[in-house]
Amino acid sequence: MRLPDNSQFQYQAPDFDELVTLFSNTRSWQEKYRHLMLLGKQIPTLAKEYRVEAAQVDGCESAAWLYHQQINGKHYFIADSDTRIVKGLIAILMAYFHGKNTDELPEQAIEMVFHNIGLSQQLSPSRTNGLQHITQQMQHKFVKLT
Amino acid sequence: MNVMTQSCATPLAIAIRPLFPTLESTEKVQPLCYLDTAATSQKPLSVIERMQDYYLNENSNVHRGAYQLSAQATQKYEQVREQVKNFIYAQQSQQIIFTHGTTEAINMVAWGIEPQITQGDIILVDTASHHANIVPWQQLAKRTGAEVKAIGLTTDSRFDLESYRQLLTLNPKVVAVPHITNALGTVNPVETIVELAKQVNAITLIDGAQAVAHMPLNVSELDCDFYVFSGHKMYGPTGVGILYGKTSQLEALQPLMTGGEMIKTVSFEETTFGALPNRLEAGTPPIAEVIGLGKAIEFIQNNLTAEHQAEEQALLQYLQAQLKQLNGIELYGAHESNIAVVAFNLLGEHHQDIGILLDQQNIAIRCGHHCAMPLMQHLNLKGCCRVSLGIYSTKADIDQFITALKAVQELFAE
Ligand SMILES: Cc1ncc(COP(=O)(O)O)c(C=O)c1O
Numbered sequence: 001m002r003l004p005d006n007s008q009f010q011y012q013a014p015d016f017d018e019l020v021t022l023f024s025n026t027r028s029w030q031e032k033y034r035h036l037m038l039l040g041k042q043i044p045t046l047a048k049e050y051r052v053e054a055a056q057v058d059g060c061e062s063a064a065w066l067y068h069q070q071i072n073g074k075h076y077f078i079a080d081s082d083t084r085i086v087k088g089l090i091a092i093l094m095a096y097f098h099g100k101n102t103d104e105l106p107e108q109a110i111e112m113v114f115h116n117i118g119l120s121q122q123l124s125p126s127r128t129n130g131l132q133h134i135t136q137q138m139q140h141k142f143v144k145l146t
Numbered sequence: 147m148n149v150m151t152q153s154c155a156t157p158l159a160i161a162i163r164p165l166f167p168t169l170e171s172t173e174k175v176q177p178l179c180y181l182d183t184a185a186t187s188q189k190p191l192s193v194i195e196r197m198q199d200y201y202l203n204e205n206s207n208v209h210r211g212a213y214q215l216s217a218q219a220t221q222k223y224e225q226v227r228e229q230v231k232n233f234i235y236a237q238q239s240q241q242i243i244f245t246h247g248t249t250e251a252i253n254m255v256a257w258g259i260e261p262q263i264t265q266g267d268i269i270l271v272d273t274a275s276h277h278a279n280i281v282p283w284q285q286l287a288k289r290t291g292a293e294v295k296a297i298g299l300t301t302d303s304r305f306d307l308e309s310y311r312q313l314l315t316l317n318p319k320v321v322a323v324p325h326i327t328n329a330l331g332t333v334n335p336v337e338t339i340v341e342l343a344k345q346v347n348a349i350t351l352i353d354g355a356q357a358v359a360h361m362p363l364n365v366s367e368l369d370c371d372f373y374v375f376s377g378h379k380m381y382g383p384t385g386v387g388i389l390y391g392k393t394s395q396l397e398a399l400q401p402l403m404t405g406g407e408m409i410k411t412v413s414f415e416e417t418t419f420g421a422l423p424n425r426l427e428a429g430t431p432p433i434a435e436v437i438g439l440g441k442a443i444e445f446i447q448n449n450l451t452a453e454h455q456a457e458e459q460a461l462l463q464y465l466q467a468q469l470k471q472l473n474g475i476e477l478y479g480a481h482e483s484n485i486a487v488v489a490f491n492l493l494g495e496h497h498q499d500i501g502i503l504l505d506q507q508n509i510a511i512r513c514g515h516h517c518a519m520p521l522m523q524h525l526n527l528k529g530c531c532r533v534s535l536g537i538y539s540t541k542a543d544i545d546q547f548i549t550a551l552k553a554v555q556e557l558f559a560e
Contacts, residue, residue: 034557083498
């Protein structure tokens with residue numbers, strides 16, 4: 001499987017602390033999902049040639065693709081989805097995981113992050129959005145390191 | 147006609163709602179707007195209470211005990227067989243086989259007729275079928291060297307009688323089609339389909355999973371060889387379904403399941419199978435579910451009046467009209483004569499996003515491929531949204547849904 005260039009991996013993910021603050025101030029579902037969909041637009045999209053089956057994450061009713069690269073001990077990811085909401089959820093994962101090594105991960109478990117911003121239902125295994133699988137695959141990269 | 151002012155009152159649905167605990171649940175802040183009856187219907191209290199009563203007071207196995215309780219359970223279980231027979235106008239109660247659902251019923255036929263199928267035989271299946279009416283036939287074809295051919299759809303997504311007529315010239319052995327398609331709600335001309343199939347001596351199976359809760363059935367008049375449906379889509383419990391067959395066809399089926407209940411004599415040298423219907427009901431059946439199904443049938447017989455059917459039909463047309471008024475919407479195979487289902491997409495948007503954002507507003511609809519991937523391929527879609535109605539669906543449900551969908555559109559438009 002051909003990976004995107006290293007340079008494409010080294011983008012700036014949304015800032016984790018800012019993201020947590022942003023969601024803690026949302027009042028309505030509209031606001032929450034508006035933020036989510038806007039966040040999705042802040043991370044890179046995958047060109048068509050990289051939207052291939054080998055990169056596809058299982059368990060998604062919508063298609064999602066994930067690439068990983070380790071550069072100087074840090075983990076970089078590019079992921080995309082053909083839905084706005086999964087893309088936004090991926091942006092949250094990027095804020096949490098992208099460009100970090102194991103020591104730099106936020107203290108809060110990722111499940112707690114989703115819980116605190118009121119999106120834990122999207123992470124549930126009973127959902128077909130595949131978020132749980134994407135999360136596991138990203139997490140796995142860090143587990144292997146330690 | 148101005149659809150905004152089109153009258154669409156649903157007094158019968160409003161009156162019936164209190165019988166459905168899930169719809170009336172006071173635990174939720176916002177009432178549930180349940181528009182996914184095609185996936186499974188809600189259950190009236192009468193069904194729930196009957197099953198509870200069975201477990202509280204009558205639980206015992208059927209067809210075995212020498213004691214009163216078992217004899218009573220057997221009698222109640224067999225009464226439902228009689229009830230189903232009358233409900234769908236079968237001739238004899240032994241023509242009613244209890245299964246675990248539509249899927250199992252189709253598998254029983256696709257497995258059971260294997261001895262009658264030889265290499266090169268043709269099996270015709272509607273393109274708009276549920277996977278349950280595709281995969282078992284494909285597996286049969288794999289085992290026997292037969293071939294499954296898809297009956298085409300017209301440009302407006304109806305069953306294509308022309309395509310069907312042409313395929314019939316191949317002298318198919320089997321014709322298996324849905325009565326009403328689950329993804330679109332289109333009504334197939336099953337009477338014509340069966341009549342034409344008989345002219346070439348094809349065995350006919352009609353998948354009635356989406357029909358039985360919405361219209362009266364008469365399998366004798368329809369004259370199909372097999373008719374199948376699920377209890378859970380007709381206000382009954384999950385885990386029970388019906389395989390109806392002509393007696394000679396049922397007798398010719400090789401049993402998919404063998405074991406207890408279905409035998410006459412067993413020795414290590416030779417086992418002989420029992421008579422219908424037990425022959426096709428190996429093992430302990432879903433007794434409570436069958437008894438619950440009896441109540442569901444009673445419920446339909448008492449409540450699905452011609453007036454209520456007309457009300458449901460008017461509500462579907464209201465729903466279609468309301469959707470058509472929105473900008474950037476595409477409806478699929480939406481005909482006036484459809485039953486209980488509308489399929490749509492918002493152009494440029496992913497069906498899954500729509501589903502999640504409607505869920506935020508307590509609207510339950512199904513978004514996906516609807517177990518009909520070949521149909522989705524035909525429509526050139528990854529998936530779509532499906533709204534489906536039940537006997538309890540009201541105008542208020544539709545209005546709530548349309549308002550919610552507009553809110554989703556606004557959010558997308560930002
Ligand atoms: C037309 C049709 N056929 C078959 C099935 C399968 O039914 P079950 O899952 O109850 O076996 C369904 C249910 O979704 C259906 O709508």
